[in-house]
Amino acid sequence: MKRHPTTFLKEEYEELVSKDFDWKLRVLETGSTPHSVVDGKEVIMLCSNNYLNLSNHPRLIQEAMEAAKKYGAGSGSVRAIAGTMALHMEVEKRLARFKGTEAALIYQTGFAANTGLIPQLAGKGDVIISDELNHGSIIDGVRLTKTDRAIYKHRDMGELEKVLQDADKKYRRILIITDGVFSMDGDIAPMDEIVHLGNKYGAMTYVDDAHGEGVIGPDGRGIGAHFGIEGKIDVEMGTFSKAYGVVGGLIAGSQYLINFAYNKSRTWLLSGSHPPAVAAAQLAAIDVLETEPKHVKRLWDNTTYFKKELTSLGFDTGESETPITPVIVGESSKAKELSNRLFDEGVFALPIVFPMVARDKARIRTMMNAGLTNEDLDFTLDKFEKLGKALKII
């Protein structure tokens, strides 16, 4: 049969465009700053994960520049062969100390951590028990396994225990996986209860704390510290790309976990290690978190004020407990319209629509930033009020 080898590229792309499902990339002409220039327009940035504005912190920039000068632009190899520098080892040591665990390991990205490690933790004859709202990278990690999978209702510990009771009789290993902070609603997994249930049934616990690292817990030490259970979660996974302001995935836990993980995770073994500038910036981010508590404090002050004012204006902000504040508006078309009009008015916030969330729960997702001033927040709230009234949301 004579077939055209690449026609599908064009056809499938055009189909995405016709359904309006393609990504229209917004281009930043500045850094990811609280006031960014996006597609030529200055906007208040409420879409970035740069919660603490550390990507612009002078110390991170300085350390990155110096490391590049001293050690070069790239690392030259994968970690396993010749790409492990003293700098990488230092980051891991400091990270473990910061998180109160025995050891830590840096992956190239958060996605690489989940898709590299999860398939090694469970296999045939095992079961992975997962919250229904877990992030796509967990789902992909789980898809790469040969395990059975059971899904429990979002944060429902009664359902989780029922699955554990059932699984206890049938499986070799049990792995409970959850997001720490859920990225659509900004609520937090009851990690203390999950660890308790894990202990009760001999199940391993794994948390993806991407949105909690640098945000929740004292000094932003993450979900373990938030619940006072440092070192008790079997796998604390996170990222340097959000509040830490750099890039890279991480896991923290026992020394055996780390030894196991770097010997078995294919994403870790088969990708080049971070350039020295990245590792140095990661290290500086940990330094800043340990020595400058003002950033985390400012993030939470901004969050509390913004949520309170949105609620008093009459907006529904859902169940959020973190700097991710959804502004629930109802129908998908309304969320899209609000997002577009906010952009025109100088506020950049992403609409989240069906089927990412229920049909009647479409929303604007806002992510707070410690670099925003009181004036910035009042400006933003003013725009929300004006457009919320115009669109009959409030």
Added chain:
Amino acid sequence: MTQAKIGFVVNPIAGMGGKVGLKGTDGVVQQAIELGAQPIAPQRAEETLREFLSYCKTPDKTSWFTCAGAMGSNELKKVGIRITEIIYTPKDKNTLSHDTKNACTKFLEKQVDLIFFCGGDGTARDIFEIIGSKTPMLGIPAGVKMHSGVFGITTSATAKMLHEFVNNTLTIGDAEIMDLDEDRYRRGEWNIRLFGIAKGIVEPTYIQVGKTMFESVSDEEIKDELTEHIVDEMEKHTDHLFLFGSGGTVDYIAKKIGFDTTLLGIDAVYQNKLVGKDLNENGILKLLKKYPQATVIVSPIGAQGFILGRGNLQLSPKVIKTIGVDNVIVVATPSKLAGTPVIRVDTGDKNLDRSFAEKEFILVVVGYRLSKVVKIQTNNF
């Protein structure tokens, strides 16, 4: 669907038996009227249509085919919907089941996209007898009994579903047509029968393909995954007798594996051979004596999500006790589960119902090696 074609029919006498304690209106409409029953279907239909219109931002572009008078045109006119064509006029003021059937024959000729009706299980059955699984149907609940899976939960939910359907955001899936045998019921016997598998409208199943992008997956793909799961189970338990329950999902699985099973009955397979077809309770018990280890595969049936006690009475308490509650595998497509968020059990045996109630939740298989926790509800606990 830029311009949906809808066939709209109201069974004006639906539900009249209920208020006067007749458990149905089939064949007893005169008696119901004499007992003072008032029509309820026209009002329900009107409410639903009004709510549907309130969702339409632009003028409704749907083409409406309907019947004269109380069978549809009155309600449409009252709410101000323009009728495309009246395709049937009943001869008598007191309409009967053949009037619904005649209207459906005409709807088929007009090639409507959906039959939108107002009535109960009896009406659904009449429609199904004519259209089979050719055209999807959606019912406004107005009957005495509504066990079939083609009804919206409330008039309001039905209006929303219709709106989503004409906007092309819902898809077509299996829906069971169930009905109580009314003659037997009036004699004190409870027997909900499964009459057939119609097409209803359901929420599509989505999978995430990009960060914020989802694609809907066809029912067939999901059922193929369920089939793989069951094949694995059969390979794991080669000493088990496998009983395939009634309904579209289980029948699809069995046929995909290669067994010539019945859609509405219970069939048995042992070591890859069909050893029993359309079995009654005794037939199943006889097989269970020969093959004491067994697994039964069931799927939620009808609007309320029953896995036992509706439409499959052959799976009697005695049968389930012999097999063991833990050997019941429940399968369902996520679309089906979206419409039946609770799994119900009503075996007629209190002790057996209790052993299900004590589980509180059941793991429903929704994909290959993938299960979801769903609450169990029983009538007595």
